[in-house]
Amino acid sequence: MHEWALAEAVVSTVSQIAIREGLRRVTEVRLKVGELQQIEIEILRFALSELKRSSLLEEAEFIIETEKAELRCRVCGHKWFFRRNEVDEDVAEAIHFVPEIAHAYIRCPRCGSPDFEVVRGRGVWLESVEGVK
Amino acid sequence: MHEWALAEAVVSTVSQIAIREGLRRVTEVRLKVGELQQIEIEILRFALSELKRSSLLEEAEFIIETEKAELRCRVCGHKWFFRRNEVDEDVAEAIHFVPEIAHAYIRCPRCGSPDFEVVRGRGVWLESVEGVK
Amino acid sequence: MADPRVSVIEDRLKKVNKVLSVSSGKGGVGKSLIASTLSLALADKGYEVGLFDIDFTNPSTHIILNAESVSPTEENGVIPPRVRGLKYMSIIYYSSGHVSPLRGVDVSNALIELLAITRWGETDFLVIDMPPGIGDAVLDMIRLVKKANFLVVTTPSKLAFETVRKLASLLLEMRIPIIGVIENMKMRESPFIQEQVEKMGLRFLGEIPFDYSLEEAIGDVNKLLKTMFAQKVKELAEKIALQTLGD
Amino acid sequence: MADPRVSVIEDRLKKVNKVLSVSSGKGGVGKSLIASTLSLALADKGYEVGLFDIDFTNPSTHIILNAESVSPTEENGVIPPRVRGLKYMSIIYYSSGHVSPLRGVDVSNALIELLAITRWGETDFLVIDMPPGIGDAVLDMIRLVKKANFLVVTTPSKLAFETVRKLASLLLEMRIPIIGVIENMKMRESPFIQEQVEKMGLRFLGEIPFDYSLEEAIGDVNKLLKTMFAQKVKELAEKIALQTLGD
Ligand SMILES: Nc1ncnc2c1ncn2[C@@H]1O[C@H](COP(=O)(O)OP(=O)(O)O)[C@@H](O)[C@H]1O
Numbered sequence: 005m006h007e008w009a010l011a012e013a014v015v016s017t018v019s020q021i022a023i024r025e026g027l028r029r030v031t032e033v034r035l036k037v038g039e040l041q042q043i044e045i046e047i048l049r050f051a052l053s054e055l056k057r058s059s060l061l062e063e064a065e066f067i068i069e070t071e072k073a074e075l076r077c078r079v080c081g082h083k084w085f086f087r088r089n090e091v092d093e094d095v096a097e098a099i100h101f102v103p104e105i106a107h108a109y110i111r112c113p114r115c116g117s118p119d120f121e122v123v124r125g126r127g128v129w130l131e132s133v134e135g136v137k
Numbered sequence: 138m139h140e141w142a143l144a145e146a147v148v149s150t151v152s153q154i155a156i157r158e159g160l161r162r163v164t165e166v167r168l169k170v171g172e173l174q175q176i177e178i179e180i181l182r183f184a185l186s187e188l189k190r191s192s193l194l195e196e197a198e199f200i201i202e203t204e205k206a207e208l209r210c211r212v213c214g215h216k217w218f219f220r221r222n223e224v225d226e227d228v229a230e231a232i233h234f235v236p237e238i239a240h241a242y243i244r245c246p247r248c249g250s251p252d253f254e255v256v257r258g259r260g261v262w263l264e265s266v267e268g269v270k
Numbered sequence: 271m272a273d274p275r276v277s278v279i280e281d282r283l284k285k286v287n288k289v290l291s292v293s294s295g296k297g298g299v300g301k302s303l304i305a306s307t308l309s310l311a312l313a314d315k316g317y318e319v320g321l322f323d324i325d326f327t328n329p330s331t332h333i334i335l336n337a338e339s340v341s342p343t344e345e346n347g348v349i350p351p352r353v354r355g356l357k358y359m360s361i362i363y364y365s366s367g368h369v370s371p372l373r374g375v376d377v378s379n380a381l382i383e384l385l386a387i388t389r390w391g392e393t394d395f396l397v398i399d400m401p402p403g404i405g406d407a408v409l410d411m412i413r414l415v416k417k418a419n420f421l422v423v424t425t426p427s428k429l430a431f432e433t434v435r436k437l438a439s440l441l442l443e444m445r446i447p448i449i450g451v452i453e454n455m456k457m458r459e460s461p462f463i464q465e466q467v468e469k470m471g472l473r474f475l476g477e478i479p480f481d482y483s484l485e486e487a488i489g490d491v492n493k494l495l496k497t498m499f500a501q502k503v504k505e506l507a508e509k510i511a512l513q514t515l516g517d
Numbered sequence: 518m519a520d521p522r523v524s525v526i527e528d529r530l531k532k533v534n535k536v537l538s539v540s541s542g543k544g545g546v547g548k549s550l551i552a553s554t555l556s557l558a559l560a561d562k563g564y565e566v567g568l569f570d571i572d573f574t575n576p577s578t579h580i581i582l583n584a585e586s587v588s589p590t591e592e593n594g595v596i597p598p599r600v601r602g603l604k605y606m607s608i609i610y611y612s613s614g615h616v617s618p619l620r621g622v623d624v625s626n627a628l629i630e631l632l633a634i635t636r637w638g639e640t641d642f643l644v645i646d647m648p649p650g651i652g653d654a655v656l657d658m659i660r661l662v663k664k665a666n667f668l669v670v671t672t673p674s675k676l677a678f679e680t681v682r683k684l685a686s687l688l689l690e691m692r693i694p695i696i697g698v699i700e701n702m703k704m705r706e707s708p709f710i711q712e713q714v715e716k717m718g719l720r721f722l723g724e725i726p727f728d729y730s731l732e733e734a735i736g737d738v739n740k741l742l743k744t745m746f747a748q749k750v751k752e753l754a755e756k757i758a759l760q761t762l763g764d
C-alpha cells in the first residue's frame with residue numbers, strides 16, 4: 005500500500021510547519037482525504053501512528069475527514085460526484101496512484117467530455133496543525 | 138484600442154445571460170477590470186454605451202470596478218502587485234493585449250522566477266447582471 | 271461570475287468558413303511547416319486564408335514565413351497583419367523574441383484572449399498551427415472552436431504514430447471532424463501508416479517525402495514554394511479544399 | 518492549508534546522486550531515444566540508473582524499451598520495475614494504452630504525485646525524459662527538483678534551435694545547471710549549432726548522426742544497442758558521467 009508514502013509526506017510537512025512556527029510539540033493535525041484517490045484510511049492512520057514516534061508529532065492526534073470527489077465539466081458545466089463502484093477495479097486502482105489518470109477513463113456523464121476539473125476531493129490535504137510552543 | 142472587442146464580449150455575454158434568465162431588460166451590470174491588462178476604462182465605458190443601443194442592455198447601468206493585479210510566485214510564495222510604471226511602455230502594451238505574456242518579462246522580485254500566478258486582477262470579469270423579467 | 275471572452279469567440283469566427291487545425295500530439299512531425307505551406311497554397315488558389323500560430327511556448331511559423339517586420343493593428347480589436355497574402359497571427363508580436371514560459375493555464379488564457387480580440391473577417395480557411403501534446407490547446411480547440419476540423423500529421427515512425435493514434439481516438443470519440451492523416455518525412459516505401467489509418471476508419475490524405483532542400487528554404491518563402499515538399503503540400507491543399515468545402 | 522506531497526520530494530530523491538533532465542523545448546528532436554539509450558549506456562558502465570518518463574500525454578520510452586510486460590510494485594510507496602537493468606517508471610502503468618488528455622495543471626499534479634510516492638532508492642543517475650514545450654513540466658522540474666541538471670537536445674534545424682535557445686536562456690537566467698547541448702540527427706557538416714551553443718557560453722557535448730537503422734530498432738533493445746546511434750550515445754554517456762560526477 006502506498007498510503008505509507010503519503011503518510012511520510014504528511015509527517016514531513018507537519019514537521020516543517022512545526023519547526024517554522026516554533027512548536028515544541030504538535031498536538032493536533034487535521035487532514036482532508038479526497039474520495040477520488042480512495043485512500044485506505046485505516047492504513048493511513050496506522051502509518052501515521054508508526055511514523056510519528058520519537059518526533060515532534062509523537063503526541064499528535066490525527067483528525068481525518070473524507071471529502072467527496074466533485075468533478076466539473078469544462079465543456080458543459082455539469083457537476084457530478086466520482087463513485088468508485090461506477091468504475092472497474094483496475095481503473096480505481098490506477099486513479100488511487102495517480103488521480104489525474106481519471107482523464108483517461110472517466111467522461112462527463114452529460115456531454116461525454118474528458119475535459120473536467122476536480123473541484124474538490126482529489127488527494128490528501130493538510131487542513132490545520134496545532135501545537136504548543 | 139481593442140477595448141471595443143472586450144466591450145463586445147461583455148455585451149454578448151450579458152445578452153446570453155439575460156436570455157437564459159428570462160430578463161426582458163437588463164438594469165445593472167457589474168464588471169471587474171484587472172489592473173494587469175491596463176484597460177482604458179473611459180474607452181471601455183464609451184464602447185459599452187455605443188454597443189448597448191437597441192438591445193436588451195439599452196437601459197443598463199455599467200458599474201466598473203478596478204482590481205489590483207496581485208501576483209504570487211509558485212517557487213518562493215512571495216506575493217506582490219503589478220505596477221505599470223515598473224515596466225517599459227512596450228511591455229505594458231504587450232501585456233495589455235495578452236496578459237499571460239507577463240511571464241516573458243516579469244520576474245518574482247524575491248527569487249527571480251517567471252513561475253508566478255495571477256491571483257487576481259488579470260482581465261475583464263463579469264460580477265453580476267440584474268434586470269426585470 | 272463569468273468570463274465574458276468565451277461567448278464572443280463564436281462571433282469572431284462567424285465569417286470564417288473552415289477552421290483547419292494542423293495537429294499531431296507528437297512534436298517535430300512537420301506541423302508548422304505544413305500549416306505554413308498549406309496556408310500559402312490555399313491563398314495561391316485564390317482563397318482568403320488566415321494562419322494562427324498557437325504553439326505559444328515554441329512558435330515557429332514566423333521563422334518559416336519571415337514574418338517579423340510587420341505587426342497587428344488595432345481597430346475595434348486586433349487586425350492580423352498580412353504576410354505573403356495571409357492574415358497572420360502569432361504570439362511573437364507580443365513576446366518579441368523573449369522566452370515565454372507558460373503553464374497550461376496560461377496557454378489556455380492566452381488562447382482565449384487572442385480568439386476573443388482578433389478580427390479575422392471574411393476568411394475561407396483559418397489554419398491553426400497546434401502545439402504538440404494532448405493538453406490545454408487541443409482541449410480548448412475542441413471546447414471553444416466548434417467549427418474546428420482536425421488535420422492530423424504523423425511521420426512513418428512508430429513513436430509518432432502511437433501518439434497520433436491516441437489523438438485520433440480522442441477526436442473520434444468526441445465526434446470532432448477529422449479531415450484525414452498526412453504522413454510526412456517519408457523515407458522509404460511502407461504501407462504501415464496508411465493501413466493503420468484506414469483501419470481506424472480515417473482518411474489517409476497522402477504522404478510527403480523527406481525533402482533535403484527544405485531546411486535551406488526556411489525563412490525564404492519563394493524558395494519554400496519551389497521545394498518538392500511544397501509541391502506535395504499543394505496537391506494536398508487541393509484535396510483538402512475540395513473535401514472540406516464539399517461538406 | 519498545505520499540499521503535503523511537495524515537502525517529501527526532496528526526501529525521495531535523497532539517495533539519487535544526479536538527476537539528468539533530457540529536454541529541448543522542441544518536440545521530435547530525439548529526447549526519448551537519447552534518454553532511453555543514455556540510461557542503458559550508463560547502466561552498462563555499472564551505474565545504478567533510473568529512467569522516469571514524464572511526457573505524460575505522449576509517453577514513448579516504454580515503446581523504445583518494450584517495457585509493458587512488467588509493472589511497479591507497492592512497498593511503502595511505489596517501487597519502479599526493472600527494465601533491462603533500469604529502474605523504470607512511466608505513467609503507462611496507470612493509463613495502459615488509453616489516451617490521457619491532461620491539461621497543464623493535471624500534468625503538474627501527476628508529476629508531483631509520482632515524485633512523492635516513487636521510491637528510487639540508491640541511484641547514481643536518474644534520467645528524466647521531458648515533454649516538449651516550456652510549460653508545467655519544465656517549471657516543476659526547476660521548482661521541485663533542485664538537483665536537476667539539464668541536458669539539452671537540438672537538431673541542426675533553425676526551427677529546433679530557436680526553441681532550444683529560449684529554453685537555454687531561461688535555464689541560464691535561473692542559474693539551473695546545464696550539462697550541455699547535443700546536436701542530434703545531423704545529416705551534413707555544419708558548424709552552426711556548435712557555434713551558437715558556444716556563443717551562449719554553453720558546452721557543446723557532440724553530435725549524433727542521422728541513423729537510418731534506428732527506426733527498426735525501436736522496441737528491440739539488443740538491436741538498439743548495436744546501432745551507430747547507440748555507439749554515439751555511449752561516447753556521450755562517458756563524457757556526461759565524467760563531467761557530472763566530477764562536479
Ligand atoms: N518533409 C520534410 N522533409 C524534411 N524535413 C522536414 C519535413 N517536414 C518537416 N521537416 C523538418 O522537421 C522539423 C520539424 O518540423 P516542424 O514543422 O517544426 O514540426 P512541428 O511543428 O510538428 O514541431 C523541422 O526541422 C523541419 O525543417
Ligand SMILES: Nc1ncnc2c1ncn2[C@@H]1O[C@H](COP(=O)(O)OP(=O)(O)O)[C@@H](O)[C@H]1O
Binds near residue numbers: 541726728732746
Ligand atoms: N539520430 C537519429 N537518427 C534517426 N532518427 C532519429 C534519431 N534520433 C531520433 N530519431 C527519430 O526521430 C523521432 C523523434 O524521436 P523521439 O525520441 O521520439 O523525440 P522526442 O522525444 O524529442 O519527441 C523518432 O521517430 C526517432 O526514431
Ligand SMILES: [Mg+2]
Binds near residue numbers: 104120121122623
Ligand atoms: Mg483534472
Ligand SMILES: [Mg+2]
Binds near residue numbers: 237
Ligand atoms: Mg500566470
Ligand SMILES: [Mg+2]
Binds near residue numbers: 301325330401
Ligand atoms: Mg510546430
Ligand SMILES: [Mg+2]
Binds near residue numbers: 549550572646647648
Ligand atoms: Mg519524447
Ligand code: NI
Binds near residue numbers: 591
Ligand atoms: Ni495504495
Ligand code: NI
Binds near residue numbers: 138139140233
Ligand atoms: Ni487596447
Ligand SMILES: [Zn+2]
Binds near residue numbers: 081112116117
Ligand atoms: Zn460535459
Ligand SMILES: [Zn+2]
Binds near residue numbers: 211213214245249
Ligand atoms: Zn519567488
